Amino acid sequence: MKKHSQTFPCFLLLSFVILFSSCQKQVDETSSTEIILEENQESTDPLPSWNDGKTKESIINFVTKATTEGHPDFIKKEDRIVTTDNDGTLWSEQPAYFQLFFALDRIHALASEHPEWKNKQPYKSVLENDMKTLMAQGEKGILEIVMASHAGISTDEFASIVKDWIATAQHPTKKKKYTELVFQPMLELINYLQANEFKTFIVSGGGIEFMRPWTEEVYNIPKDQVVGSSIKTKYEYKDGQPTITRLAEIDLIDDKEGKPVGINRYIGRKPVIAIGNSDGDLQMMHWAESNSIKNLQIYIHHTDSTREWAYDRESHIGTFDKALDEASQKGWALVDMAKDWKVIYPYELKD
Amino acid sequence: MKKHSQTFPCFLLLSFVILFSSCQKQVDETSSTEIILEENQESTDPLPSWNDGKTKESIINFVTKATTEGHPDFIKKEDRIVTTDNDGTLWSEQPAYFQLFFALDRIHALASEHPEWKNKQPYKSVLENDMKTLMAQGEKGILEIVMASHAGISTDEFASIVKDWIATAQHPTKKKKYTELVFQPMLELINYLQANEFKTFIVSGGGIEFMRPWTEEVYNIPKDQVVGSSIKTKYEYKDGQPTITRLAEIDLIDDKEGKPVGINRYIGRKPVIAIGNSDGDLQMMHWAESNSIKNLQIYIHHTDSTREWAYDRESHIGTFDKALDEASQKGWALVDMAKDWKVIYPYELKD
Numbered sequence: 001m002k003k004h005s006q007t008f009p010c011f012l013l014l015s016f017v018i019l020f021s022s023c024q025k026q027v028d029e030t031s032s033t034e035i036i037l038e039e040n041q042e043s044t045d046p047l048p049s050w051n052d053g054k055t056k057e058s059i060i061n062f063v064t065k066a067t068t069e070g071h072p073d074f075i076k077k078e079d080r081i082v083t084t085d086n087d088g089t090l091w092s093e094q095p096a097y098f099q100l101f102f103a104l105d106r107i108h109a110l111a112s113e114h115p116e117w118k119n120k121q122p123y124k125s126v127l128e129n130d131m132k133t134l135m136a137q138g139e140k141g142i143l144e145i146v147m148a149s150h151a152g153i154s155t156d157e158f159a160s161i162v163k164d165w166i167a168t169a170q171h172p173t174k175k176k177k178y179t180e181l182v183f184q185p186m187l188e189l190i191n192y193l194q195a196n197e198f199k200t201f202i203v204s205g206g207g208i209e210f211m212r213p214w215t216e217e218v219y220n221i222p223k224d225q226v227v228g229s230s231i232k233t234k235y236e237y238k239d240g241q242p243t244i245t246r247l248a249e250i251d252l253i254d255d256k257e258g259k260p261v262g263i264n265r266y267i268g269r270k271p272v273i274a275i276g277n278s279d280g281d282l283q284m285m286h287w288a289e290s291n292s293i294k295n296l297q298i299y300i301h302h303t304d305s306t307r308e309w310a311y312d313r314e315s316h317i318g319t320f321d322k323a324l325d326e327a328s329q330k331g332w333a334l335v336d337m338a339k340d341w342k343v344i345y346p347y348e349l350k351d
Numbered sequence: 352m353k354k355h356s357q358t359f360p361c362f363l364l365l366s367f368v369i370l371f372s373s374c375q376k377q378v379d380e381t382s383s384t385e386i387i388l389e390e391n392q393e394s395t396d397p398l399p400s401w402n403d404g405k406t407k408e409s410i411i412n413f414v415t416k417a418t419t420e421g422h423p424d425f426i427k428k429e430d431r432i433v434t435t436d437n438d439g440t441l442w443s444e445q446p447a448y449f450q451l452f453f454a455l456d457r458i459h460a461l462a463s464e465h466p467e468w469k470n471k472q473p474y475k476s477v478l479e480n481d482m483k484t485l486m487a488q489g490e491k492g493i494l495e496i497v498m499a500s501h502a503g504i505s506t507d508e509f510a511s512i513v514k515d516w517i518a519t520a521q522h523p524t525k526k527k528k529y530t531e532l533v534f535q536p537m538l539e540l541i542n543y544l545q546a547n548e549f550k551t552f553i554v555s556g557g558g559i560e561f562m563r564p565w566t567e568e569v570y571n572i573p574k575d576q577v578v579g580s581s582i583k584t585k586y587e588y589k590d591g592q593p594t595i596t597r598l599a600e601i602d603l604i605d606d607k608e609g610k611p612v613g614i615n616r617y618i619g620r621k622p623v624i625a626i627g628n629s630d631g632d633l634q635m636m637h638w639a640e641s642n643s644i645k646n647l648q649i650y651i652h653h654t655d656s657t658r659e660w661a662y663d664r665e666s667h668i669g670t671f672d673k674a675l676d677e678a679s680q681k682g683w684a685l686v687d688m689a690k691d692w693k694v695i696y697p698y699e700l701k702d
Binding site for chain 2: 078155199201208209212216222223224225226230233234235236237241242244257258260261264265266267268269283286287289290
């Protein structure tokens with residue numbers, strides 16, 4: 001795995017993204033008698049890595065009412081749709097979107113097939129690990145890198161490349177696998193919602209085909225419940241074999257206004273719970289808010305410079321500015337990572 | 352509801368499409384003891400409207416092996432993906448795709464807002480119920496009708512219009528609601544597959560937002576498991592309200608090569624069971640066939656001129672020619688509607 005420069009200037013990307021962990025796939029199984037079942041339910045904290053307080057309470061209250069038949073806020077199962085962002089919401093996103101690291105590694109891996117890249121921007125700066133020059137080339141340069149690293153191969157090949165990368169690549173500063181940098185409290189939240197028959201969807205600016213090879217294992221979220229940015233594809237027969245080839249052309253940017261569009265395209269229903277961490281999730285929140293069914297907005301605020309990263313209004317990744325004002329003003333659930341979360345990453349549980 | 356001309360020449364469409372019935376949402380519930388459970392399972396025919404024979408046997412054999420742990424053809428739950436066409440596979444499609452009738456009715460309904468349509472083709476021929484002239488204008492004319500009837504409004508409005516129409520509109524010759532023209536044996540097959548933990552997806556040339564308002568109730572297939580043709584959309588705030596507006600621009604034609612593309616976009620996995628009725632489903636069959644997991648192709652052959660319609664190689668709707676040869680040659684499950692199905696429509700059960 002190539003080493004990247006340690007100085008990452010903030011940068012805008014088209015956005016793209018991943019995860020792993022000891023994701024619990026089932027709620028605790030209870031014993032056979034009714035009494036023990038009830039006792040267990042009362043005594044088992046569904047969100048053990050969350051500190052008690054207003055945020056945790058608001059989530060548990062919402063779910064309890066939504067699943068209590070006869071309650072005015074009861075929600076029918078088919079309407080229990082949850083949409084959650086990925087980068088900065090389910091896993092970390094600093095110093096840059098993890099999918100960008102994938103793209104950079106892929107350019108290194110492909111370099112031998114493209115000797116001309118040595119002297120051609122934006123590839124030259126990637127191959128020289130010169131992030132500053134790369135970033136100076138702006139969105140156009142990044143887009144070229146993303147396309148060169150993501151397109152031109154079949155969907156099967158791409159899935160296999162992502163799988164191999166995610167299984168081995170290391171985060172430049174945390175020195176952990178990227179899928180170890182998922183948020184333990186969010187894994188618990190997904191698990192809790194699924195146990196209460198909410199259908200959980202990822203709705204991410206990250207690439208849909210970058211996420212699908214690992215979201216099932218890491219988050220217990222099926223491939224068909226992952227919504228993300230996409231490039232166009234083409235079906236063809238290569239040597240008689242049916243193949244879907246990835247084209248170097250944007251299909252959907254699943255960020256900002258693209259999130260409700262993606263939700264409508266893939267889910268066909270407004271969410272009742274929307275979870276995000278940045279201004280890029282605001283339109284998704286509004287879309288959930290426009291649901292005629294009772295709904296909940298949850299915002300993750302990165303406040304922990306020790307265990308994770310602390311950033312909001314000034315950050316060029318996961319900028320949380322306009323949405324921070326609106327979340328405070330409207331009383332949306334605002335997760336203060338430093339205060340609300342006992343641990344950040346699953347490996348802290350094992351320490 | 353406007354009456355259409357009774358003479359429908361065959362026509363090509365971009366393809367688009369619906370259903371209703373006494374769709375059983377659950378498998379028969381069994382009594383409490385193990386013995387009764389086993390007896391029930393053995394004695395209950397999961398496909399009661401299917402005549403015994405090679406076709407029924409091949410389906411039940413496939414499902415039984417796929418769900419028997421330890422069997423070499425066992426399929427893990429997450430891989431149990433079923434994709435089924437809609438028009439001509441789950442409901443009838445003659446004398447024309449039902450969604451076209453919706454489009455024509457919609458043009459009539461909108462006519463008062465567009466006085467210029469009276470003298471302007473292709474609208475003029477629609478308003479005069481002159482199908483021959485309409486069809487003579489070819490795909491361009493049909494596309495204009497589809498766009499004028501499907502675009503320019505919000506997704507919420509469109510869903511509500513479809514719901515109202517499907518609840519009341521009548522088929523021109525059968526004199527039944529369109530959702531009564533679903534195939535009872537297919538409802539049983541969907542129910543049987545779902546009971547065996549297959550995830551059932553519609554993959555149709557029909558419009559995704561034309562199908563979603565009713566597929567849940569009629570087929571017990573959730574909105575997010577419906578894949579179809581789509582037009583582009585735009586997220587915006589109208590009077591401060593979040594709105595998704597339908598644009599008059601094609602996004603995906605989910606037919607032929609578009610079917611594997613749609614499957615990859617929405618599901619991210621190859622099917623293990625693919626069901627269709629026309630040459631337009633052939634690429635979907637090949638995509639399923641390229642699955643490394645054991646898979647099954649099912650083709651519905653319209654052979655019943657009395658109870659439904661009989662057509663195949665020469666039909667301009669649901670043309671079944673190249674695929675008929677390939678199905679026979681490869682030994683795919685070929686459903687002979689006249690021979691294999693005891694009843695066609697659910698209402699026959701009540702007669």
